Amino acid sequence: MLGLKPDEATRKPFIDFVASKDQDMITKMHHDRMKGKPAKDEYELRVINAAGIHRTTNIKVSMVQYNNKPAVLGTARDITDQKYEAEVTIQKQKQLEKIIASALEILLPDSKKARTEFLNKLLANVESKK
Numbered sequence: 698m699l700g701l702k703p704d705e706a707t708r709k710p711f712i713d714f715v716a717s718k719d720q721d722m723i724t725k726m727h728h729d730r731m732k733g734k735p736a737k738d739e740y741e742l743r744v745i746n747a748a749g750i751h752r753t754t755n756i757k758v759s760m761v762q763y764n765n766k767p768a769v770l771g772t773a774r775d776i777t778d779q780k781y782e783a784e785v786t787i788q789k790q791k792q793l794e795k796i797i798a799s800a801l802e803i804l805l806p807d808s809k810k811a812r813t814e815f816l817n818k819l820l821a822n823v824e825s826k827k
Contacts, residue, residue, distance in 0.1 A: 700747035
């Protein structure tokens, strides 16, 4: 995800890999967590990889003991492609809704009552096939 070897990644503080827009948020959550205050244990975080490319990650963290001191153990999963695909799906759905609305204006009867009856029958037909 970061494009670094393990020893390269551990030489820098984690905050150095966090996109500037998320640094305040992550710093506050970390400080709250270390003080025992409530903090999210799962969230999205934008990071910057070795090539300078922003990636979106899903972060899950929990408190642990490390060398008899409180510490944060976390996992990060790259969800950049998943978020992109979800956005593409939403855009396609919006386009399809516009196409359907335009087609319905052309095809449906002029009266509101007739349109409502037609759409109700159509939806009933779709629901019965599920």
